[in-house]
Amino acid sequence: MQSKNKTVVRSMEILNLFINHAKLTFNEIIELSGIPKTSVYRMLQSLEEMGLLDKDANGKYSLGILFLRFGHLVSERIDLRQVALPAMEKLHQDLGEAINLIIRDGDEAVYIEKLQSIQPVRLYTTIGRRTPLYAGACARAILSFLPPTEREDYLKRVELTAYAKGTITSEEALRHSISETRNKGYTVSFSELEDFTAAVGVPIFNHLGEVVAAISIAGIETNYTEEHLAVFIPKAKEAALDISLKLGYRPEV
Template sequence: MATKASAKNVTLVRAMRVLDLFREHERLSLPEMAALSGLPKTTVFRMAGALEEMGFLSRDDRGTYRLGLRFLEFGQLVTERLDLRRVALPVMQALRDEVGDAVNLVVRDGREAIYIEKVEALAPVRVYTRIGRRAPLYAGACPRVLLAYLPEDEQERYLQEVALVPIGAGTITDRQRLRAVLREARQNEYTVSHSELETGSAAVAAPVFDHTGQVVAGLSVAGPEAHYGSDRLPDLIDKVKRAAAAISRRLGWRGG
Protein backbone atom coordinates (compact mmCIF):
# COMPACT_ATOMS: atom_id res chain seq x y z
CA MET A 1 0.00 0.00 0.00
CA ALA A 2 2.78 2.42 0.89
CA THR A 3 4.48 1.76 -2.45
CA LYS A 4 1.26 2.48 -4.37
CA ALA A 5 0.68 5.66 -2.38
CA SER A 6 4.23 6.80 -3.04
CA ALA A 7 3.81 6.14 -6.75
CA LYS A 8 0.63 8.21 -6.79
CA ASN A 9 2.40 11.06 -5.03
CA VAL A 10 5.22 11.01 -7.58
CA THR A 11 2.67 11.09 -10.40
CA LEU A 12 0.90 14.06 -8.86
CA VAL A 13 4.15 15.97 -8.32
CA ARG A 14 5.16 15.36 -11.93
CA ALA A 15 1.76 16.47 -13.21
CA MET A 16 2.05 19.69 -11.22
CA ARG A 17 5.55 20.23 -12.60
CA VAL A 18 4.12 20.06 -16.10
CA LEU A 19 1.20 22.37 -15.29
CA ASP A 20 3.49 24.89 -13.58
CA LEU A 21 5.26 25.42 -16.90
CA PHE A 22 2.16 27.21 -18.15
CA ARG A 23 2.54 29.96 -15.57
CA GLU A 24 5.19 31.50 -17.82
CA HIS A 25 4.34 29.97 -21.21
CA GLU A 26 1.02 30.26 -23.02
CA ARG A 27 1.68 27.36 -25.42
CA LEU A 28 4.19 24.51 -25.34
CA SER A 29 4.97 21.47 -27.45
CA LEU A 30 5.76 18.09 -25.91
CA PRO A 31 9.54 18.47 -26.54
CA GLU A 32 9.45 21.92 -24.94
CA MET A 33 7.61 20.57 -21.90
CA ALA A 34 10.13 17.79 -21.53
CA ALA A 35 13.09 20.17 -21.83
CA LEU A 36 11.69 22.72 -19.39
CA SER A 37 10.47 20.21 -16.80
CA GLY A 38 13.48 17.91 -16.93
CA LEU A 39 11.16 14.91 -17.15
CA PRO A 40 11.57 12.07 -19.65
CA LYS A 41 9.70 12.59 -22.92
CA THR A 42 7.66 9.41 -22.38
CA THR A 43 6.56 10.69 -18.95
CA VAL A 44 5.59 14.08 -20.35
CA PHE A 45 3.67 12.42 -23.20
CA ARG A 46 1.71 10.32 -20.71
CA MET A 47 1.09 13.26 -18.36
CA ALA A 48 -0.03 15.56 -21.18
CA GLY A 49 -2.46 12.95 -22.47
CA ALA A 50 -4.01 12.40 -19.05
CA LEU A 51 -4.24 16.14 -18.33
CA GLU A 52 -5.82 16.73 -21.74
CA GLU A 53 -8.36 13.99 -21.11
CA MET A 54 -9.34 15.60 -17.81
CA GLY A 55 -9.64 19.05 -19.37
CA PHE A 56 -6.62 20.62 -17.65
CA LEU A 57 -4.74 20.94 -20.95
CA SER A 58 -5.99 21.42 -24.49
CA ARG A 59 -4.13 20.64 -27.73
CA ASP A 60 -4.39 22.49 -31.01
CA ASP A 61 -3.99 21.22 -34.58
CA ARG A 62 -0.23 21.82 -34.46
CA GLY A 63 0.15 19.59 -31.42
CA THR A 64 0.96 22.39 -28.98
CA TYR A 65 -0.68 22.55 -25.58
CA ARG A 66 -2.22 25.30 -23.48
CA LEU A 67 -4.19 25.37 -20.22
CA GLY A 68 -7.65 23.89 -20.60
CA LEU A 69 -11.04 25.31 -19.77
CA ARG A 70 -11.27 23.16 -16.64
CA PHE A 71 -9.09 25.74 -14.90
CA LEU A 72 -11.67 28.42 -15.64
CA GLU A 73 -14.27 26.36 -13.81
CA PHE A 74 -12.10 25.93 -10.74
CA GLY A 75 -10.91 29.52 -10.90
CA GLN A 76 -14.47 30.77 -10.99
CA LEU A 77 -15.37 28.68 -7.96
CA VAL A 78 -12.40 30.03 -6.01
CA THR A 79 -13.28 33.58 -7.00
CA GLU A 80 -16.94 33.18 -6.04
CA ARG A 81 -16.02 31.75 -2.66
CA LEU A 82 -13.62 34.51 -1.70
CA ASP A 83 -15.80 36.50 0.70
CA LEU A 84 -12.99 39.00 1.12
CA ARG A 85 -13.07 39.78 -2.56
CA ARG A 86 -16.83 40.31 -2.60
CA VAL A 87 -16.71 42.53 0.47
CA ALA A 88 -13.83 44.60 -0.85
CA LEU A 89 -14.91 45.13 -4.45
CA PRO A 90 -17.46 47.96 -3.94
CA VAL A 91 -14.99 49.87 -1.77
CA MET A 92 -12.26 49.33 -4.33
CA GLN A 93 -14.49 50.63 -7.12
CA ALA A 94 -15.31 53.75 -5.11
CA LEU A 95 -11.62 54.32 -4.37
CA ARG A 96 -10.73 53.96 -8.06
CA ASP A 97 -13.42 56.51 -8.95
CA GLU A 98 -11.90 58.92 -6.42
CA VAL A 99 -8.24 58.61 -7.39
CA GLY A 100 -8.43 57.43 -11.01
CA ASP A 101 -5.64 54.88 -10.67
CA ALA A 102 -5.82 51.09 -10.46
CA VAL A 103 -6.80 49.55 -7.12
CA ASN A 104 -5.46 46.17 -6.01
CA LEU A 105 -6.20 43.66 -3.27
CA VAL A 106 -3.57 41.11 -2.28
CA VAL A 107 -3.38 38.29 0.24
CA ARG A 108 -0.43 36.33 1.54
CA ASP A 109 0.33 32.87 0.22
CA GLY A 110 3.40 31.59 2.04
CA ARG A 111 6.32 33.81 1.16
CA GLU A 112 4.50 35.53 -1.65
CA ALA A 113 1.60 37.89 -2.14
CA ILE A 114 -1.07 37.04 -4.69
CA TYR A 115 -3.35 39.61 -6.32
CA ILE A 116 -6.93 38.40 -5.89
CA GLU A 117 -8.83 41.46 -7.14
CA LYS A 118 -8.14 44.51 -9.26
CA VAL A 119 -10.15 47.49 -10.46
CA GLU A 120 -8.63 49.01 -13.57
CA ALA A 121 -7.60 52.65 -13.79
CA LEU A 122 -9.95 55.12 -15.44
CA ALA A 123 -7.25 56.04 -17.97
CA PRO A 124 -5.82 53.31 -20.23
CA VAL A 125 -2.49 53.17 -18.42
CA ARG A 126 -0.76 49.80 -18.05
CA VAL A 127 0.63 48.86 -14.65
CA TYR A 128 2.21 45.60 -13.58
CA THR A 129 -0.64 44.17 -11.54
CA ARG A 130 -3.20 41.58 -12.59
CA ILE A 131 -5.41 39.07 -10.80
CA GLY A 132 -3.41 35.94 -10.09
CA ARG A 133 -0.03 37.64 -10.24
CA ARG A 134 2.39 36.76 -7.48
CA ALA A 135 5.06 38.98 -5.98
CA PRO A 136 7.60 38.54 -3.19
CA LEU A 137 6.55 40.01 0.13
CA TYR A 138 9.53 42.38 0.27
CA ALA A 139 8.80 44.18 -3.02
CA GLY A 140 6.05 46.69 -3.73
CA ALA A 141 3.76 48.52 -1.36
CA CYS A 142 0.88 46.04 -1.33
CA PRO A 143 2.94 42.88 -0.70
CA ARG A 144 5.17 44.69 1.81
CA VAL A 145 2.29 45.83 3.98
CA LEU A 146 1.53 42.13 4.55
CA LEU A 147 5.15 41.49 5.55
CA ALA A 148 5.08 44.45 7.92
CA TYR A 149 2.33 42.87 10.00
CA LEU A 150 3.79 39.39 10.31
CA PRO A 151 4.76 38.34 13.86
CA GLU A 152 8.22 39.72 14.64
CA ASP A 153 9.97 36.34 14.75
CA GLU A 154 8.36 35.19 11.51
CA GLN A 155 9.20 38.44 9.79
CA GLU A 156 12.82 38.29 10.90
CA ARG A 157 13.16 34.68 9.79
CA TYR A 158 11.84 35.70 6.38
CA LEU A 159 14.27 38.61 6.16
CA GLN A 160 17.22 36.39 7.02
CA GLU A 161 16.33 33.65 4.58
CA VAL A 162 14.91 35.40 1.51
CA ALA A 163 17.13 36.56 -1.33
CA LEU A 164 16.37 40.24 -1.96
CA VAL A 165 16.49 40.17 -5.74
CA PRO A 166 15.99 43.47 -7.64
CA ILE A 167 12.84 43.44 -9.76
CA GLY A 168 12.45 47.11 -10.68
CA ALA A 169 14.89 50.01 -10.46
CA GLY A 170 13.69 50.85 -6.95
CA THR A 171 13.42 47.40 -5.35
CA ILE A 172 14.75 47.51 -1.80
CA THR A 173 17.60 44.99 -1.57
CA ASP A 174 19.32 46.25 1.59
CA ARG A 175 18.03 44.33 4.61
CA GLN A 176 18.60 47.11 7.11
CA ARG A 177 16.75 49.61 4.99
CA LEU A 178 13.94 47.11 4.46
CA ARG A 179 13.64 46.55 8.22
CA ALA A 180 13.32 50.31 8.73
CA VAL A 181 10.67 50.60 6.01
CA LEU A 182 8.71 47.74 7.57
CA ARG A 183 8.81 49.40 11.01
CA GLU A 184 7.52 52.63 9.49
CA ALA A 185 4.78 50.78 7.62
CA ARG A 186 3.50 49.17 10.80
CA GLN A 187 3.74 52.39 12.80
CA ASN A 188 2.02 54.53 10.16
CA GLU A 189 -0.37 51.83 8.83
CA TYR A 190 0.62 52.46 5.23
CA THR A 191 3.61 52.12 2.91
CA VAL A 192 4.67 53.65 -0.39
CA SER A 193 6.72 52.11 -3.19
CA HIS A 194 8.45 53.61 -6.21
CA SER A 195 9.65 51.45 -9.13
CA GLU A 196 9.88 48.32 -6.99
CA LEU A 197 7.90 45.79 -9.04
CA GLU A 198 8.08 47.71 -12.29
CA THR A 199 10.29 50.65 -13.13
CA GLY A 200 8.23 53.82 -13.54
CA SER A 201 5.30 52.68 -11.40
CA ALA A 202 4.36 53.59 -7.84
CA ALA A 203 1.84 52.49 -5.23
CA VAL A 204 0.38 53.32 -1.84
CA ALA A 205 -0.90 50.47 0.34
CA ALA A 206 -2.63 49.98 3.67
CA PRO A 207 -3.54 46.86 5.70
CA VAL A 208 -6.98 45.25 5.85
CA PHE A 209 -7.93 43.71 9.21
CA ASP A 210 -10.46 41.00 10.01
CA HIS A 211 -12.74 40.75 13.05
CA THR A 212 -9.88 39.35 15.16
CA GLY A 213 -7.56 42.25 14.36
CA GLN A 214 -5.34 40.16 12.10
CA VAL A 215 -4.16 41.56 8.79
CA VAL A 216 -5.77 39.48 6.05
CA ALA A 217 -5.04 41.59 2.98
CA GLY A 218 -3.32 44.61 1.58
CA LEU A 219 -5.13 47.31 -0.39
CA SER A 220 -3.30 49.61 -2.77
CA VAL A 221 -3.63 52.19 -5.48
CA ALA A 222 -1.02 51.93 -8.23
CA GLY A 223 -0.11 53.89 -11.30
CA PRO A 224 2.61 55.80 -13.12
CA GLU A 225 5.27 57.15 -10.77
CA ALA A 226 4.64 60.67 -12.02
CA HIS A 227 1.22 60.54 -10.32
CA TYR A 228 2.79 59.90 -6.91
CA GLY A 229 4.73 63.06 -6.18
CA SER A 230 4.93 64.71 -2.76
CA ASP A 231 2.07 67.06 -3.65
CA ARG A 232 -0.39 64.19 -4.21
CA LEU A 233 0.84 61.55 -1.78
CA PRO A 234 -0.84 62.84 1.42
CA ASP A 235 -4.27 62.74 -0.20
CA LEU A 236 -3.65 59.28 -1.69
CA ILE A 237 -2.45 57.93 1.64
CA ASP A 238 -5.53 59.26 3.41
CA LYS A 239 -7.90 57.79 0.83
CA VAL A 240 -6.23 54.37 0.78
CA LYS A 241 -6.21 54.15 4.57
CA ARG A 242 -9.86 55.13 4.73
CA ALA A 243 -10.80 52.54 2.10
CA ALA A 244 -8.80 49.80 3.87
CA ALA A 245 -10.55 50.68 7.14
CA ALA A 246 -13.93 50.53 5.40
CA ILE A 247 -13.21 47.01 4.15
CA SER A 248 -11.94 46.05 7.59
CA ARG A 249 -15.14 47.23 9.22
CA ARG A 250 -17.16 45.16 6.74
CA LEU A 251 -15.13 42.18 7.92
CA GLY A 252 -16.04 42.89 11.54
CA TRP A 253 -12.98 44.88 12.61
CA ARG A 254 -13.67 47.26 15.46
CA GLY A 255 -10.34 49.08 15.58
CA GLY A 256 -9.65 52.79 15.31
Protein backbone atom coordinates in the same frame (compact mmCIF):
# COMPACT_ATOMS: atom_id res chain seq x y z
CA MET B 1 -39.75 48.80 14.25
CA GLN B 2 -42.82 48.13 16.42
CA SER B 3 -42.54 44.38 15.78
CA LYS B 4 -39.24 44.03 17.60
CA ASN B 5 -39.39 41.62 20.52
CA LYS B 6 -38.38 43.49 23.67
CA THR B 7 -36.72 40.48 25.30
CA VAL B 8 -34.68 39.73 22.18
CA VAL B 9 -33.57 43.36 21.89
CA ARG B 10 -32.54 43.47 25.54
CA SER B 11 -30.69 40.17 25.20
CA MET B 12 -28.73 41.62 22.30
CA GLU B 13 -27.95 44.69 24.41
CA ILE B 14 -26.43 42.38 27.01
CA LEU B 15 -24.44 40.41 24.43
CA ASN B 16 -23.17 43.65 22.87
CA LEU B 17 -21.58 44.58 26.21
CA PHE B 18 -19.04 41.81 25.62
CA ILE B 19 -17.69 43.52 22.52
CA ASN B 20 -15.72 45.83 24.82
CA HIS B 21 -15.57 43.65 27.96
CA ALA B 22 -14.10 40.17 28.16
CA LYS B 23 -15.82 39.34 31.45
CA LEU B 24 -18.60 40.98 33.46
CA THR B 25 -20.28 40.27 36.78
CA PHE B 26 -24.03 40.20 37.24
CA ASN B 27 -24.00 43.65 38.85
CA GLU B 28 -21.74 45.10 36.15
CA ILE B 29 -24.17 43.89 33.48
CA ILE B 30 -27.05 45.58 35.30
CA GLU B 31 -25.10 48.82 35.66
CA LEU B 32 -23.88 48.92 32.06
CA SER B 33 -27.14 47.85 30.43
CA GLY B 34 -29.60 49.78 32.57
CA ILE B 35 -31.94 46.79 32.41
CA PRO B 36 -33.87 45.88 35.59
CA LYS B 37 -32.24 43.28 37.83
CA THR B 38 -34.99 40.66 37.51
CA SER B 39 -34.96 40.90 33.71
CA VAL B 40 -31.18 40.62 33.58
CA TYR B 41 -31.31 37.53 35.81
CA ARG B 42 -33.83 35.76 33.56
CA MET B 43 -32.01 36.66 30.35
CA LEU B 44 -28.62 35.59 31.69
CA GLN B 45 -30.08 32.22 32.63
CA SER B 46 -31.49 31.75 29.12
CA LEU B 47 -28.32 32.96 27.38
CA GLU B 48 -26.22 30.61 29.50
CA GLU B 49 -28.51 27.64 28.80
CA MET B 50 -28.25 28.30 25.05
CA GLY B 51 -24.45 28.44 25.18
CA LEU B 52 -24.33 32.12 24.26
CA LEU B 53 -22.77 33.02 27.61
CA ASP B 54 -20.52 31.14 30.01
CA LYS B 55 -20.18 31.76 33.78
CA ASP B 56 -16.90 30.98 35.54
CA ALA B 57 -16.26 29.89 39.14
CA ASN B 58 -16.10 33.53 40.23
CA GLY B 59 -19.54 34.26 38.83
CA LYS B 60 -18.25 36.32 35.90
CA TYR B 61 -19.88 35.99 32.50
CA SER B 62 -18.16 35.83 29.10
CA LEU B 63 -19.20 34.95 25.57
CA GLY B 64 -19.91 31.24 25.17
CA ILE B 65 -18.34 28.61 22.97
CA LEU B 66 -21.25 28.90 20.53
CA PHE B 67 -19.87 32.25 19.40
CA LEU B 68 -16.60 30.57 18.44
CA ARG B 69 -18.52 28.17 16.22
CA PHE B 70 -20.49 31.00 14.65
CA GLY B 71 -17.29 33.02 14.27
CA HIS B 72 -15.54 30.23 12.37
CA LEU B 73 -18.55 29.80 10.09
CA VAL B 74 -18.75 33.52 9.35
CA SER B 75 -15.02 33.87 8.67
CA GLU B 76 -15.03 30.80 6.42
CA ARG B 77 -17.98 32.06 4.40
CA ILE B 78 -16.87 35.65 3.94
CA ASP B 79 -15.71 36.35 0.40
CA LEU B 80 -12.93 38.90 0.84
CA ARG B 81 -13.20 40.06 -2.75
CA GLN B 82 -16.92 40.76 -2.44
CA VAL B 83 -16.42 42.57 0.86
CA ALA B 84 -13.61 44.71 -0.53
CA LEU B 85 -15.09 45.53 -3.93
CA PRO B 86 -17.37 48.46 -2.88
CA ALA B 87 -14.45 50.24 -1.19
CA MET B 88 -12.23 49.50 -4.18
CA GLU B 89 -14.82 50.85 -6.61
CA LYS B 90 -15.17 54.05 -4.58
CA LEU B 91 -11.40 54.56 -4.65
CA HIS B 92 -11.38 53.90 -8.37
CA GLN B 93 -14.16 56.41 -9.03
CA ASP B 94 -12.54 59.06 -6.84
CA LEU B 95 -8.97 58.74 -8.14
CA GLY B 96 -9.01 56.94 -11.48
CA GLU B 97 -5.89 54.98 -10.52
CA ALA B 98 -5.45 51.20 -10.50
CA ILE B 99 -6.74 49.61 -7.27
CA ASN B 100 -5.31 46.26 -6.17
CA LEU B 101 -6.30 43.72 -3.52
CA ILE B 102 -3.75 41.13 -2.45
CA ILE B 103 -3.41 38.32 0.07
CA ARG B 104 -0.44 36.42 1.42
CA ASP B 105 0.42 32.94 0.18
CA GLY B 106 3.51 31.73 2.01
CA ASP B 107 6.43 34.00 1.17
CA GLU B 108 4.53 35.64 -1.67
CA ALA B 109 1.67 38.04 -2.23
CA VAL B 110 -1.08 37.17 -4.72
CA TYR B 111 -3.31 39.67 -6.52
CA ILE B 112 -6.91 38.48 -6.09
CA GLU B 113 -8.77 41.55 -7.41
CA LYS B 114 -7.97 44.70 -9.31
CA LEU B 115 -9.62 47.64 -11.01
CA GLN B 116 -7.75 49.01 -13.99
CA SER B 117 -6.58 52.61 -14.14
CA ILE B 118 -8.51 55.00 -16.36
CA GLN B 119 -5.34 57.02 -17.01
CA PRO B 120 -3.89 57.12 -20.56
CA VAL B 121 -0.81 55.17 -19.43
CA ARG B 122 -1.85 52.04 -17.53
CA LEU B 123 -0.40 49.27 -15.42
CA TYR B 124 -1.31 45.81 -16.60
CA THR B 125 -1.13 43.80 -13.40
CA THR B 126 -3.22 40.64 -13.69
CA ILE B 127 -5.25 38.77 -11.10
CA GLY B 128 -3.17 35.81 -9.94
CA ARG B 129 0.13 37.65 -10.24
CA ARG B 130 2.62 36.75 -7.50
CA THR B 131 5.20 39.04 -5.96
CA PRO B 132 7.61 38.72 -3.03
CA LEU B 133 6.38 40.11 0.27
CA TYR B 134 9.24 42.60 0.50
CA ALA B 135 8.73 44.26 -2.90
CA GLY B 136 5.95 46.71 -3.70
CA ALA B 137 3.79 48.73 -1.34
CA CYS B 138 0.84 46.35 -1.23
CA ALA B 139 2.88 43.26 -0.38
CA ARG B 140 5.09 45.05 2.13
CA ALA B 141 1.98 46.36 3.91
CA ILE B 142 1.18 42.73 4.73
CA LEU B 143 4.77 41.82 5.64
CA SER B 144 5.05 44.78 8.02
CA PHE B 145 2.08 43.66 10.11
CA LEU B 146 2.80 39.95 10.36
CA PRO B 147 3.38 38.64 13.91
CA PRO B 148 6.97 39.46 14.98
CA THR B 149 8.19 35.85 14.96
CA GLU B 150 6.78 35.19 11.47
CA ARG B 151 8.26 38.42 10.18
CA GLU B 152 11.67 37.68 11.67
CA ASP B 153 11.70 34.16 10.26
CA TYR B 154 10.91 35.58 6.84
CA LEU B 155 13.63 38.25 7.05
CA LYS B 156 16.22 35.63 8.01
CA ARG B 157 15.52 33.34 5.07
CA VAL B 158 14.52 35.70 2.24
CA GLU B 159 16.96 36.55 -0.52
CA LEU B 160 16.39 40.16 -1.57
CA THR B 161 16.43 40.22 -5.36
CA ALA B 162 16.06 43.32 -7.53
CA TYR B 163 13.00 43.41 -9.79
CA ALA B 164 13.32 47.06 -10.85
CA LYS B 165 15.54 50.04 -10.14
CA GLY B 166 13.83 50.85 -6.82
CA THR B 167 13.56 47.36 -5.31
CA ILE B 168 14.74 47.18 -1.72
CA THR B 169 17.77 44.86 -1.70
CA SER B 170 19.32 45.45 1.72
CA GLU B 171 18.00 44.03 4.99
CA GLU B 172 18.69 47.31 6.78
CA ALA B 173 16.60 49.30 4.30
CA LEU B 174 13.81 46.72 4.44
CA ARG B 175 13.72 46.78 8.23
CA HIS B 176 13.60 50.57 8.16
CA SER B 177 10.69 50.50 5.71
CA ILE B 178 8.82 47.94 7.85
CA SER B 179 9.29 50.10 10.94
CA GLU B 180 8.00 53.19 9.09
CA THR B 181 5.05 51.25 7.74
CA ARG B 182 4.07 50.03 11.20
CA ASN B 183 4.32 53.57 12.58
CA LYS B 184 2.39 55.26 9.77
CA GLY B 185 -0.07 52.51 8.89
CA TYR B 186 0.82 52.56 5.19
CA THR B 187 3.76 52.23 2.83
CA VAL B 188 4.74 53.82 -0.48
CA SER B 189 6.83 52.25 -3.23
CA PHE B 190 8.59 53.71 -6.26
CA SER B 191 9.84 51.50 -9.11
CA GLU B 192 10.06 48.39 -6.91
CA LEU B 193 8.35 45.82 -9.14
CA GLU B 194 8.44 47.71 -12.43
CA ASP B 195 10.36 50.84 -13.39
CA PHE B 196 8.46 54.15 -13.37
CA THR B 197 5.55 52.81 -11.31
CA ALA B 198 4.44 53.75 -7.80
CA ALA B 199 1.91 52.60 -5.23
CA VAL B 200 0.43 53.28 -1.80
CA GLY B 201 -0.32 50.13 0.21
CA VAL B 202 -2.39 49.74 3.39
CA PRO B 203 -3.01 46.54 5.42
CA ILE B 204 -6.43 44.99 6.01
CA PHE B 205 -7.20 43.23 9.31
CA ASN B 206 -9.73 40.60 10.37
CA HIS B 207 -11.84 40.21 13.52
CA LEU B 208 -8.81 38.89 15.42
CA GLY B 209 -6.68 41.90 14.48
CA GLU B 210 -4.58 39.78 12.13
CA VAL B 211 -3.40 41.15 8.80
CA VAL B 212 -5.19 39.16 6.09
CA ALA B 213 -4.80 41.31 2.98
CA ALA B 214 -3.78 44.70 1.68
CA ILE B 215 -5.15 47.27 -0.72
CA SER B 216 -3.15 49.58 -2.92
CA ILE B 217 -3.53 52.55 -5.20
CA ALA B 218 -1.06 52.18 -8.06
CA GLY B 219 -0.04 54.06 -11.16
CA ILE B 220 2.71 55.86 -13.04
CA GLU B 221 5.47 57.22 -10.83
CA THR B 222 5.19 60.80 -12.11
CA ASN B 223 1.64 61.00 -10.72
CA TYR B 224 2.78 60.16 -7.20
CA THR B 225 4.08 63.54 -6.12
CA GLU B 226 3.79 64.76 -2.53
CA GLU B 227 0.68 66.68 -3.55
CA HIS B 228 -1.01 63.58 -4.95
CA LEU B 229 0.15 61.36 -2.09
CA ALA B 230 -1.47 63.75 0.37
CA VAL B 231 -4.76 62.76 -1.29
CA PHE B 232 -4.03 59.09 -2.04
CA ILE B 233 -2.78 58.07 1.41
CA PRO B 234 -5.82 59.06 3.53
CA LYS B 235 -8.20 57.63 0.93
CA ALA B 236 -6.33 54.32 0.87
CA LYS B 237 -6.32 54.17 4.67
CA GLU B 238 -10.03 54.94 4.78
CA ALA B 239 -10.80 52.17 2.27
CA ALA B 240 -8.66 49.63 4.14
CA LEU B 241 -10.34 50.48 7.43
CA ASP B 242 -13.78 50.18 5.84
CA ILE B 243 -12.94 46.68 4.59
CA SER B 244 -11.37 45.70 7.92
CA LEU B 245 -14.46 46.81 9.85
CA LYS B 246 -16.64 44.69 7.57
CA LEU B 247 -14.41 41.73 8.44
CA GLY B 248 -15.11 42.34 12.13
CA TYR B 249 -11.96 44.30 12.99
CA ARG B 250 -12.21 46.63 15.98
CA PRO B 251 -9.48 49.26 16.22
CA GLU B 252 -7.91 49.83 19.61
CA VAL B 253 -9.38 52.86 21.33
